[in-house]
Amino acid sequence: MALQEKKNQIHGIHHITAISGPAKQNYDFYTGVLGLRFIKKTVNFDDPFTYHLYYGNYEASPGSAITFFPWNHVVQGKPKTGETIDTQYAIPEGSLPYWRDYLKSKGVTNVHEGSLYGMPTLGFHDPDQLRILLIEDKAVNEIANHASGDVADEHSIRGFFGATLDVPDIRKTAELLEEFGWKLEGSEGNITRYSSEPDSMLGRYIDLVQARSGAGRFGKGSIHHIAFRVPNSEMEEKWRIKLIEMGYQPTIAQERFYFRSIYFREKGGVLFEIATDEPGFTADEPLEKLGSDLKLPPWYEPHRSRIKESLPEL
Numbered sequence: 001m002a003l004q005e006k007k008n009q010i011h012g013i014h015h016i017t018a019i020s021g022p023a024k025q026n027y028d029f030y031t032g033v034l035g036l037r038f039i040k041k042t043v044n045f046d047d048p049f050t051y052h053l054y055y056g057n058y059e060a061s062p063g064s065a066i067t068f069f070p071w072n073h074v075v076q077g078k079p080k081t082g083e084t085i086d087t088q089y090a091i092p093e094g095s096l097p098y099w100r101d102y103l104k105s106k107g108v109t110n111v112h113e114g115s116l117y118g119m120p121t122l123g124f125h126d127p128d129q130l131r132i133l134l135i136e137d138k139a140v141n142e143i144a145n146h147a148s149g150d151v152a153d154e155h156s157i158r159g160f161f162g163a164t165l166d167v168p169d170i171r172k173t174a175e176l177l178e179e180f181g182w183k184l185e186g187s188e189g190n191i192t193r194y195s196s197e198p199d200s201m202l203g204r205y206i207d208l209v210q211a212r213s214g215a216g217r218f219g220k221g222s223i224h225h226i227a228f229r230v231p232n233s234e235m236e237e238k239w240r241i242k243l244i245e246m247g248y249q250p251t252i253a254q255e256r257f258y259f260r261s262i263y264f265r266e267k268g269g270v271l272f273e274i275a276t277d278e279p280g281f282t283a284d285e286p287l288e289k290l291g292s293d294l295k296l297p298p299w300y301e302p303h304r305s306r307i308k309e310s311l312p313e314l
Contacts (some may be wrong), residue, residue: 008238009181012196013160013203014229014259014275015054015065016087019077021128021220023051023070027314029127030055030066033106034089035151038291039281040258041314044069048300049310057159058146060281060290062229063202064159069224076129080216081166082269084223085209086131090140090161090202096120098155099134116207117188128221135161139201162205163226164191167268170208176266177206179246180228203229225263227273233260236276250274257297258283 020026030036040054050071056064066087079085091099096113099122103111111124122134140158147156167173170192174184177194185193185205196204230236236253240262243250250264259275266272284295294308 010228010230012063012229014062014227015067016223016226017067018130018223019220020068020070022072023312024314025127026068026070032149035147035149035156037148041291042295048307051311061159062277075219077219077222078216081168083166084163084226084270085166086133086164088133088135088161088163089157090137090159091134091157092141093136093138095155096122096136130221137161159202164207165270166209170210172267173208225271225273227275230274230276232276232278236274239274
């Protein structure tokens with residue numbers, strides 16, 4: 001099955017899902033500090049008395065959404081080998097000085113400037129110690145966006161630049177990315193970078209590091225999984241069959257209402273998802289009202305009042 005042809009390639013990151021501490025703290029940081037739009041308020045399908053919160057750019061584009069399962073009493077996580085260990089956001093060229101001063105004004109500490117593959121970067125952590133990198137990327141200069149909070153629109157986060165995976169054997173994970181149709185960009189220090197096709201402006205880079213984090217612990221600030229994009233369920237099923245042929249064990253497709261998903265662990269231990277662009281986050285509320293109402297799957301609707309009463313105010 002020649003899924004490596006361009007029309008069948010996996011073009012970029014769809015979303016990233018992580019664990020956080022208290023929901024209100026998470027909401028305040030990602031909307032009020034990072035300026036992301038709150039695009040969906042729903043629940044953990046396996047634990048309906050826990051939120052599943054989604055943040056992205058104004059258009060809720062694939063490649064912009066980070067999602068969280070927040071718990072009040074979860075242990076502090078520590079990055080470890082076999083996980084996605086940071087999120088990388090794309091900001092327009094020339095925006096780094098703005099963000100350096102802005103984050104200082106918001107009380108964000110331990111902000112570090114640097115560069116990676118010739119691109120200026122700004123590194124810091126969210127309140128739960130999830131590592132974040134802002135990266136200047138000229139590819140997103142022309143993407144318009146309306147930011148939340150006090151972030152200036154012209155400097156706002158446009159979506160994901162990429163993510164870093166800590167794996168025990170870079171070659172094994174790289175082989176899968178190459179099957180996805182991704183290309184080796186090169187190596188810098190202990191980082192090996194792969195990129196999807198240029199027409200995927202958001203979420204088009206994966207950085208691989210080998211055994212940087214060592215032993216760790218899953219908890220708040222940990223990334224649960226990283227999801228890659230396909231356009232529809234037909235293409236997702238083709239990839240599911242291909243993965244089985246390659247020796248992986250993907251799940252059957254799971255209905256997530258805004259996308260359909262299959263899950264599997266790549267050979268380095270990182271939990272991967274392949275998610276469809278269809279139907280998107282406007283499936284149950286219009287673009288201008290995204291995130292306004294609590295959305296529940298049909299089987300939880302009879303329990304709406306009880307669920308809503310148990311969830312904290314945002």
